[in-house]
Amino acid sequence: MSEKILEVKNLEVSFRTYAGISHAVRGVDFYLNRGETLAIVGESGCGKTVTSKAIMGLLPESNTEIRKGEGSAILFHGDNLLDYNEKQMSQIRGSKISMIFQDPMTSLNPTMKIGDQIMESILIHQDISKAEARNQALEMLKLVKIPNAEERMKQYPFEFSGGMRQRAMIAVALACKPEILIADEPTTALDVTIQAQIMELIGSLQKELKMAVILVTHDLGVVASVADRIQVMYAGKIVERGVVDEIFYKPSHPYTRALLNSVPKIHTNNKETLYSLKGTPPDLINPPAGCSFAPRCEYGMMVCRKRYPDITRFSDSQECSCWLYHPKADTAGLPEDMIRRRAR
Amino acid sequence: MPKGRSKRGEQKMSENVNMNIEDISLTDDLFRRVGTEGLSGEEIGKKSLTYWADVWRRFRANRLALFGMFLLIAVVLLLFVGPLLSGQDYQYIDSSIKNQSPSSEHWFGTDDMGRDLFTRVCVGGRISIYIGLCCTLVMFVIGALAGALAGLKGGLVDDIIMRICEFIGNLPYLIIVVILSMVMGRSLFSLVFAMSLTAWVGTARMVRGQILQIKEQDYVQAAKALGADTRRIIIKHLLPNTLGIIMVDITMSVPGFIFSEAFLSYIGLGVKPPETSWGALASAGQQQLMFYPYQLFFPCLLIVLTILSFHLIGDGLSDALDPKLRQ
Amino acid sequence: MAERQVLIEVKDLKKYFKVGKNAVLKAVDGVNFKIYKGETLGLVGESGCGKTTCGKTVMGLYEATGGQVIFDGTDIHSLNRREKKEFTKRAQIIFQDPYSSLNPRMTVGDIIGEGIDIHGLCHGKEREEKIHELLELVGLNREHASRFPHEFSGGQRQRIGIARALAIEPEFIVCDEPISALDVSIQAQVVNLLIELQQKKNLTYLFIAHDLSMVKHISDRVGVMYLGNMVEFASSDELYAEPLHPYTTALMSAIPIPDPDAEKEKKRIPIEGEIPSPINPKPGCRFAARCRYATDQCRQETPELAEVKPDHFVACHRTMELNK
Numbered sequence: 001m002s003e004k005i006l007e008v009k010n011l012e013v014s015f016r017t018y019a020g021i022s023h024a025v026r027g028v029d030f031y032l033n034r035g036e037t038l039a040i041v042g043e044s045g046c047g048k049t050v051t052s053k054a055i056m057g058l059l060p061e062s063n064t065e066i067r068k069g070e071g072s073a074i075l076f077h078g079d080n081l082l083d084y085n086e087k088q089m090s091q092i093r094g095s096k097i098s099m100i101f102q103d104p105m106t107s108l109n110p111t112m113k114i115g116d117q118i119m120e121s122i123l124i125h126q127d128i129s130k131a132e133a134r135n136q137a138l139e140m141l142k143l144v145k146i147p148n149a150e151e152r153m154k155q156y157p158f159e160f161s162g163g164m165r166q167r168a169m170i171a172v173a174l175a176c177k178p179e180i181l182i183a184d185e186p187t188t189a190l191d192v193t194i195q196a197q198i199m200e201l202i203g204s205l206q207k208e209l210k211m212a213v214i215l216v217t218h219d220l221g222v223v224a225s226v227a228d229r230i231q232v233m234y235a236g237k238i239v240e241r242g243v244v245d246e247i248f249y250k251p252s253h254p255y256t257r258a259l260l261n262s263v264p265k266i267h268t269n270n271k272e273t274l275y276s277l278k279g280t281p282p283d284l285i286n287p288p289a290g291c292s293f294a295p296r297c298e299y300g301m302m303v304c305r306k307r308y309p310d311i312t313r314f315s316d317s318q319e320c321s322c323w324l325y326h327p328k329a330d331t332a333g334l335p336e337d338m339i340r341r342r343a344r
Numbered sequence: 345m346p347k348g349r350s351k352r353g354e355q356k357m358s359e360n361v362n363m364n365i366e367d368i369s370l371t372d373d374l375f376r377r378v379g380t381e382g383l384s385g386e387e388i389g390k391k392s393l394t395y396w397a398d399v400w401r402r403f404r405a406n407r408l409a410l411f412g413m414f415l416l417i418a419v420v421l422l423l424f425v426g427p428l429l430s431g432q433d434y435q436y437i438d439s440s441i442k443n444q445s446p447s448s449e450h451w452f453g454t455d456d457m458g459r460d461l462f463t464r465v466c467v468g469g470r471i472s473i474y475i476g477l478c479c480t481l482v483m484f485v486i487g488a489l490a491g492a493l494a495g496l497k498g499g500l501v502d503d504i505i506m507r508i509c510e511f512i513g514n515l516p517y518l519i520i521v522v523i524l525s526m527v528m529g530r531s532l533f534s535l536v537f538a539m540s541l542t543a544w545v546g547t548a549r550m551v552r553g554q555i556l557q558i559k560e561q562d563y564v565q566a567a568k569a570l571g572a573d574t575r576r577i578i579i580k581h582l583l584p585n586t587l588g589i590i591m592v593d594i595t596m597s598v599p600g601f602i603f604s605e606a607f608l609s610y611i612g613l614g615v616k617p618p619e620t621s622w623g624a625l626a627s628a629g630q631q632q633l634m635f636y637p638y639q640l641f642f643p644c645l646l647i648v649l650t651i652l653s654f655h656l657i658g659d660g661l662s663d664a665l666d667p668k669l670r671q
Numbered sequence: 672m673a674e675r676q677v678l679i680e681v682k683d684l685k686k687y688f689k690v691g692k693n694a695v696l697k698a699v700d701g702v703n704f705k706i707y708k709g710e711t712l713g714l715v716g717e718s719g720c721g722k723t724t725c726g727k728t729v730m731g732l733y734e735a736t737g738g739q740v741i742f743d744g745t746d747i748h749s750l751n752r753r754e755k756k757e758f759t760k761r762a763q764i765i766f767q768d769p770y771s772s773l774n775p776r777m778t779v780g781d782i783i784g785e786g787i788d789i790h791g792l793c794h795g796k797e798r799e800e801k802i803h804e805l806l807e808l809v810g811l812n813r814e815h816a817s818r819f820p821h822e823f824s825g826g827q828r829q830r831i832g833i834a835r836a837l838a839i840e841p842e843f844i845v846c847d848e849p850i851s852a853l854d855v856s857i858q859a860q861v862v863n864l865l866i867e868l869q870q871k872k873n874l875t876y877l878f879i880a881h882d883l884s885m886v887k888h889i890s891d892r893v894g895v896m897y898l899g900n901m902v903e904f905a906s907s908d909e910l911y912a913e914p915l916h917p918y919t920t921a922l923m924s925a926i927p928i929p930d931p932d933a934e935k936e937k938k939r940i941p942i943e944g945e946i947p948s949p950i951n952p953k954p955g956c957r958f959a960a961r962c963r964y965a966t967d968q969c970r971q972e973t974p975e976l977a978e979v980k981p982d983h984f985v986a987c988h989r990t991m992e993l994n995k
Contacts (some may be wrong), residue, residue, distance in 0.1 A: 017400055018398075018402075043854045043856055043857070044824070044825065044854055045824070050349065058790060071744050080491055081947065161945045162718070162945070163945050164945070166915065190718040191718055191881055191946075192881060192882070192883065192922060192925040192927075193717060193921065193922060193925045193942050194499050194717075194945060195925065195927070196927070197926040199927075200939075218854040218855055219855050219927070220855065220918075220929050221855070221927035221928065221929040222927050224927065224928060224929050224930055224931045224934045225927065225931065225934040244931050245564070245931060248930060248931050253691060258856060259855065259856055260929060262784075262856045262858070262859035263853055263855055263884070263929045264859070264862075264884045264885055264887070265884075266886045271866050271888070271889065272861040272888075273866070273867075274862060274863055274888065275859065276856070276859035276860045276862075276863050277856045277857070277859070277860065278380065278810075278860070280382075280823075280824045280826060280827055280857075281824070293850075294380075295380060296380060297379075297380065298379055298380065299377065299379070300377070300379050300380055300381075301372065301374065301375050301376060301377055301378060302374045302375070302376050302378055303370065303374035303375055305378075306374065323375070326370070328372060328375045329375050330376060330377040332377065333377075394819065395775065395776050395819065415798070560770075561771050562766040562767075562768055562771045562772035563771065563772050563773055563774040563782075565727075565732055565764075565766070566764065566766060566772055566835065567774075567785060568732060569730055569732060569759060569762075569763060570759055570763070570785055570786040570789050570835075570839065571755070571756040571759035571760065571786070571789050571790060572785070572789050576789065580774070580777070580785075581774055584774075584776040584777075585774070585775070585776060657725045
């Protein structure tokens with residue numbers, strides 16, 4: 001049976017900037033089951049990283065506002081993390097929920113040996129002796145398949161190559177066997193061959209440690225093989241969600257379809273114009289009224305610019321926010337499968 | 345998690361959420377297909393800010409830095425307007441009013457020769473600040489040129505300049521000043537010369553480091569690929585991008601020079617009487633410390649206020665220029 | 672097929688960097704290729720394989736250690752200053768990082784107009800018109816000319832970089848990983864723009880990337896590089912239909928497919944470890960240390976790039992026996 005270990009309810013995050021308040025995350029709801037992989041997909045600036053940092057309590061206090069109360073909550077095993085103070089958060093962080101970042105160099109301490117960094121994170125959260133911690137750290141390095149783990153323990157991050165650093169960072173993050181791992185663009189900075197190795201590693205570790213993974217990425221191609229469920233974010237809102245097959249084979253929102261189509265297939269003819277999204281994501285200081293995707297949507301209607309669409313449900317797992325599924329919507333020129341989905 | 349949320353932010357946020365709830369009747373007309381007509385999808389909502397306007401905005405937001413700036417303006421104003429207000433002559437010796445305490449006539453009292461201390465502090469301050477600015481200017485010009493040359497040309501030129509820097513940087517500063525003031529005589533010029541002779545080394549190192557970093561940036565490579573010559577690359581690309589750091593360095597250097605001048609004057613190597621400076625005044629006041637402490641207090645107060653204001657401005661500037669602190 | 676005109680010929684190009692006493696980083700080590708007028712040549716490989724160094728040396732941004740780059744009949748590394756300036760008018764480069772490639776202190780208009788100013792192509796009103804035209808060509812508005820780079824998103828910045836390169840109407844553009852730093856959805860925008868411009872202006876591209884699917888899409892012919900050497904070279908359709916070098920096959924199988932079922936069925940050819948350091952490389956095939964087919968011969972003799980099929984070159988001792 002699936003058990004919800006994390007539930008995010010009506011999360012709203014905004015940043016103060018000189019030009020006004022930027023509404024980075026505008027009412028996001030989702031849950032995470034034990035042991036599953038949830039992918040959050042979207043372009044840069046869509047709020048996917050902000051969402052994950054909000055869960056970790058890693059947003060800078062000085063200019064950030066997270067809405068509290070009125071149904072807004074981040075529930076971890078039923079406890080609202082938004083009500084936790086810094087001390088309570090630091091007990092959760094790294095031991096129950098861990099995060100890995102795109103650039104391993106910025107999250108590893110360059111002046112500390114790799115082994116010490118893993119040990120540190122173990123010693124903070126567990127009451128064990130140094131020798132025991134050392135053994136566990138060694139175990140971790142072996143687990144992430146770093147060769148010559150004994151020697152590698154004594155090396156500094158700069159002596160590691162890009163892929164090895166990413167592995168070391170995963171080892172630090174997983175040192176306390178967390179229940180949730182948040183991976184923020186873990187492979188974007190890596191080469192394809194290394195990318196495949198790391199994704200495989202995360203997948204196998206997930207099974208071994210029975211943890212849930214939130215995978216944050218802009219590349220739908222990466223998530224096809226690993227994710228259980230996908231949610232697509234645009235301009236601070238979730239526009240569509242569903243299990244993997246639904247998103248890949250029955251995409252409903254024009255934005256999801258655009259994301260899928262813009263990945264070139266090995267079989268397409270050379271130099272054929274690729275499907276491409278026009279324009280740039282909107283500025284969240286002054287987001288457009290109505291659906292924020294309207295300025296870039298080829299099927300846009302008048303109503304899209306006036307009011308945000310309600311959620312349309314297609315199955316237990318799949319839902320999407322788009323006016324095209326309203327009975328009155330203009331269907332001329334819509335792709336076949338979208339019209340068929342409307343009829344249901 | 346942020347605890348204190350301002351009311352203002354909360355209000356704005358809920359406004360935004362409620363925008364959609366406002367009821368619009370869903371008429372057929374609303375479902376007319378319009379595509380992306382009239383919307384470019386390339387809009388930029390924020391208003392445009394030039395780099396320096398942005399720096400000024402962030403500097404302004406820093407209360408301490410702003411306080412420093414006003415403090416500095418007040419001190420400088422005082423130095424120039426002060427003597428006019430007091431109506432005294434800083435060189436006028438009146439032995440009948442030696443060592444008087446502060447009064448309505450002599451605001452800071454008088455010194456052991458009966459000269460008005462307030463006027464002397466003002467005039468001395470002008471010289472102190474003048475020396476500070478002169479030294480900084482010389483240091484900046486020599487340092488920036490040497491550093492830029494070393495960073496840009498690299499190779500042998502770099503090696504030679506850096507060796508010279510190391511040599512000069514390792515000379516004992518005080519001995520040079522003593523020797524120079526013996527050779528050139530005690531004058532403003534020799535003082536400025538002696539102090540900036542060693543100081544430019546640091547600036548040169550810093551500018552060189554900056555140039556080395558920026559030189560590798562893609563936009564410099566792009567300019568090269570477009571056929572730009574060295575002159576253009578320096579003027580359009582390297583200089584504007586090092587200016588920020590150089591400005592911080594300058595504001596942080598001025599107080600250093602003022603302090604050095606005070607120190608040199610204090611040990612008797614500074615300006616020659618009857619000219620005076622804060623350092624010279626403090627030195628004179630120190631001899632009277634037991635009986636007339638105010639003679640030491642006032643010049644020191646002005647030194648402290650000036651140095652403090654420069655440091656506050658420098659800190660504010662370096663924060664305002666730091667791209668990582670941008671919001 | 673009619674004989675096509677060669678625009679650029681790279682002959683035995685070498686670029687070494689001294690990184691210390693007795694340590695030489697052989698970034699590009701004896702690479703040969705030709706680029707025909709109006710075509711796109713793709714260069715792929717993992718980071719550290721020397722593809723970017725190769726592109727910058729072809730542009731003359733790096734001094735070559737050995738070999739020649741012949742552009743329209745003359746070696747660009749033997750040009751004097753005036754000739755070099757003339758050359759920059761014909762060849763341009765687009766950079767990988769849209770953040771560091773635009774000067775943060777200059778307005779977008781001045782950035783695009785820089786080439787026009789340097790070569791004195793036009794002035795005043797005409798210059799302004801031209802800048803607006805270029806902005807619209809890459810899908811931006813004329814109002815954007817007075818703004819600064821930091822106000823734009825990555826994709827928009829990359830298009831500004833393209834407009835800058837196009838301003839002096841070059842014939843040849845080196846695209847140095849122009850899409851690697853962009854979101855997938857924005858990559859298509861930039862690639863479409865590049866293809867469209869090529870057709871409009873008959874441009875020639877050297878397209879460098881590590882993303883094989885995009886390279887395949889935009890290129891006519893593709894070269895695969897590994898540690899400073901070219902290991903395989905073929906037309907893009909041929910290369911993707913029938914990769915012969917073990918490294919190419921491994922690279923191809925690592926491309927993620929945006930299709931869960933296909934992804935499940937796909938057999939990834941594992942490739943062990945990571946690209947070794949190009950400092951003082953060992954003799955023999957550079958790929959031998961990671962290659963599962965490596966023999967003693969591979970570890971001792973460097974394989975030559977040989978034509979195994981018409982217009983399909985591979986540098987591997989065991990091509991024949993492995994691809995029966």
